[in-house]
Amino acid sequence: MSRTPSFAASAARAPSRRRGEGFAAAALALALLAQLGWLQHDRLAASPQLRPLLASVCGTLGCVLPPWREPSAFALLSRDVIAPPDRPGVLRVQASFRNDARWPQPWPTLSLRLSDVDGRTLGARRFLPADYLPAGGARTDLIAPGQASQIAFDIAEPAPGVVGFDFRFE
Template sequence: VIVIADRAHLATSPRWRPLASAACTLARCTLPAWREPEALTLLNRDVRPLPGVAGGLQIQVSFRNDARWAQAWPWLQLSLSDADGRVIGTRILSPQDYLGQSPAAQDALAPGQAVHVAFRVREPAASTAAFSFDFR
């Protein structure tokens, strides 16, 4: 009973998640999605000027879930830097921002699943020389 009552907390621990999952299978309850941004691997990234749109950028990113469990779609942090390495703009995108719609509650990235997403942003300054991505 304690496992069921405290399942959300227990599900955040790699040690206790299997027990909470087994208990929920029997009790027909659900666990919150796993969150382990450090287990997401950036596979490919591309930033290009958007043709015909002044200051527009077309972003393409591929990443893979290397966690042991399915996990929720991450938030993406895009940072743009100038030639001196100074960050001139940062944007944090929700899954809805880069997917174009909110993922369904049961929609998660399976272990080993690789995905490709594309989205557009406005360049903060014409001096953008580099970019980086981080998962949240």
């Protein structure tokens, strides 16, 4: 009877050991990818290519994606700044816009600049959604794709002679 030498016996066990090491390495690589994904989830969710995949993964796992933000996708349909004759020193700001993004996104910040006949800025301000949306109204925090909205609010006239205005979405 011959005994198997010890070096031959350890070599026979090597394939199963290597398989375990391979599984461990794969598990560690997946854990690393998951951590990187978690740390970069805002950037990944802002990718139009990855967002549908991430939305389905989050739907399965119960996580929440950050809201889509694409201010350039808001289309300004109409805008006007008028001085109501019965209210001196007040300007009425009116605008309608539509969300042309592929996904719902938060209501935009509205940047308004008022100018005189020579193009000099007389006043400028950024209006958050809380500044221009009616308080206590039935609304959501997001504006749906294709949804159009009209807003109107009053501001104090910064100086006499306002003749020009510029709207921007942020």
